[in-house]
Amino acid sequence: MSPDTLTTRTRVLIVDDHAVVRRGIRAYLEVLGDIEVVGEAVNGQDALDKLGAASAHCELPDVVLIDLVMPKMDGVAATAHITSRYPGVRVVVLTSFGEMERVHAALGKGASGYLLKDAEASEVVAAVRAAVNGEVFLDPVVARQLAQEVVLPPTGLNSLTSRERDVLILVAEGRSNQEIADELVISERTARTHVSNVLRKLQLTSRTQAALVAVRQGLVRS
Template sequence: MTDTIRILLCEDQTLMRQGLRTILELEQGLQVVGEAADGEEAVSQYNTLRDQGLGPDIVLMDVQMPRMSGVQATAVLTTSDAGARVIILTTFDYEDYVYDAIKAGAMGYLLKDVPADELVATIRQVYAGEASIQPKIANKLLMDFGRKGRASNTKQQEELSPREIEILKLLAEGASNRRIAEKLVLAEGTVKNHVSNILSKLHTENRTQAVYLARQRKLL
């Protein structure tokens, strides 16, 4: 990979944050461009770096941090910037944490005991626009989706139109509404309406959930 992936580290434990920086900067093509010790600082650092044209391309986000949690900070970032790519890195694999993180728009969820090579591989995968969740965590998430799916099966399941499938594939590549509009020669408002319809039909709350569920159902 020739591109340099610019990373913002968000972790309240100094030793852990320094260790992550060391690991990542040993890898060719990865650059840590900022650090944050709490959720509010993470949002502030992200906006500052973006304004300076320094990315970040990937945000590594701890869950439990002072002032604003990692999940809350993730929701703020993905709401203000549809292109934000957040990977949750935490010691917790509780279903509620996993679901809340994905609901907030995180594209990856890893436990802190993950090997360094798997962390790096996940960063590259999410940078390429693909969601990534460790298998044992994904199993928990799928079980939760399964329960929610059984509860929602009383509703008529609507099929996605060819245009919606086309847009869903671009969402899976990490494309923004504007990028999709340009590629498909559509108005950005039209794309936004299609995305809303996709979320509604799949009974999901954000793009990451929709892409993840579509892959599980082999729609992509």
């Protein structure tokens, strides 16, 4: 039995209106044993059509890598539809520096992470793996700019307990709930509860936004 049959591959759909970008991403993902590119789409509507067909056959991808600026339906609108219709599918945004408003909008619609379109192959792979594991991947350059725009409620970090602050830092470092549990010697369920409490107290909707808060407040390096 080959190693591939023993490992569940992460299924990825690539969405970009530029064929050269799609082919480039496919080329360096397909050489990996744990990632499988299951399709390509040229815009948001095309992506939804393909996801609909895949869903009908119970073959949804685990991660959608999606450009923000595309004709017919952009990445922000598509992200909103994907996260609403298929909550188990993670969305990672491909962006160009200067598209901060769209990145904010995509994160608000449920995107799990983002990276610049000129990212190294290793960064794209890291973003895909982080997303499928429920972790956060932040492109450092984009994170620094976005962090300046995150607005905290009046109480801010003062509303967190010392343990919750520790959890916030670990979330910003990209740790999964299980890794947080191992680090703090608590159960995974307790770690999950702490993460939920952090998001609620800071009035945030995602781990990615929590990580940006940690960057802005200087709790971690971006």
